[in-house]
Amino acid sequence: MNDTSIYNECLELATRVEGLKNRIAQRREEKDKISHLNAVLSSIRDVSRLIIKEKDPQSLIQGICSSLIEKRSFHNAWIVLVDEHGRVTTGSEAGLGADFQKILQKIENDRMPRCCHMVLSEDRFLVTTNPCRECLNCPVSYMYDGRGSISARLEHDGRIYGILTVSVPIAYSQDPEEHELFKDVADDIAYALHSIDVERDRKRKEVALREARDKLERRVRERTRDLEVLSSRLLNAQEAERKRIAADLHDGIGQCLSAVKFMVETVIQQLDGKVARQAIKSLDALVPLLQESSEEIRNIIMNLRPSILDDLGILATIGWFCRQFTSVYSHIRLTKTIEIEEDQVPETLKIIIFRIVQEAMNNIAKYADAGAVSIYLGKKDNALELRIEDNGRGFSVDRFMTSGSSALAFGLTGMKERAELSGGSFRITSSPGKGTRVEARWGYSCVRSY
Incomplete structure (x- = not known):
């Protein structure tokens, strides 16, 4: 082997080594990559x-x-x-x-x-x-x-x-x-x-919507409260006006009728035996008319504002009302249950209870065609409860309450407002052919001035 051959082999070996180095470097780069x-x-x-x-x-x-x-x-x-x-x-x-x-x-x-x-x-x-x-x-x-x-x-x-x-x-x-x-x-x-x-x-919009809703609810509550106060004042004014008119009728027309009746009876007594009976016949006929007028005035006064409520209280007033109702509607069997003392009924509720009883019983007489009615007033679970039930024809509560066009619907709404404005709850249950139940309930801690 000469020098040329050795040189060529070394050159080839160097080329191979360089190629190997390049492949190793390439592999290392690929591995790093x-x-x-x-x-x-x-x-x-x-x-x-x-x-x-x-x-x-x-x-x-x-x-x-x-x-x-x-x-x-x-x-x-x-x-x-x-x-x-x-x-x-x-x-x-x-x-x-x-x-x-x-x-x-x-x-x-x-x-x-x-x-x-x-x-x-x-x-x-x-x-x-x-x-x-x-x-x-x-x-x-x-x-x-x-x-x-x-x-x-x-x-x-x-x-x-x-x-x-x-x-x-x-x-x-x-x-x-x-x-x-x-x-x-x-x-x-x-x-x-x-x-x-x-x-x-989305959350900002939800917050804004919630704030707007809360603001609206607050305004609705405020307006509702304002309306409640206004309604309460109107009802107070109405009761005051009823009381004033009843007093005016009693002190004015009522007393005048009594005086006229007394004077006519006195004149009849004075003329008796002095003139022919035929001459004072018209005066005799006038006495019962005056008596009837006095009774009518008395009934109007009691319906406007029964003096017995102010004098003797709600229990005596309910008793009197039941007697009056029975005397007029003798075909309706009336049961009265009182399980409370007079001093257990808050003063502010007495007129409200009477008005609800009055309205409910008038509705029964006009619309129910009932044969039996029961009135309950008592104390249950630290609450005052009033309940009036009848076995009459009943009606669809939702239809009447939503229509608001009949006297019955107006009366039901009035009872509900009186109960709720005074801090109580009101519920009426009825359906065609199954009678009617009117319930009002006041927690003693929730009673508000009327």
């Missing part, structure tokens, strides 16, 4: 979990920045968020430290770094191979020595939410696979920010 891509994919999975879990924008972007560098997929990462007008609202970083504040200050002072300016106003996606040379006005460009950067606009449905920038080895900054993964991450972050905005807007 796979490792890097795995780290990126792992970071993306962490980001996806954060997007699902986190509902606060600040916490979300801080968690994303930390996740992107945690698996050594990127050297550093930072996110700046802007509002609809492009003004910075917040920002987060991982791997930059205190220098990140300088970026925020430059943006706020309208001296936006190159990557921010281009991504927010021009290109949605930007790759910077050598930030140290290309981004001279960036306060963190010195940190990118030997690395490139990738920036992407965070945008969804036309709304720009901000910018995401990461630092990567220069070799990967030009990799299409890296670009696609990064774009996917940016799109996912933008969609997450959009979802947070939608949810916040």
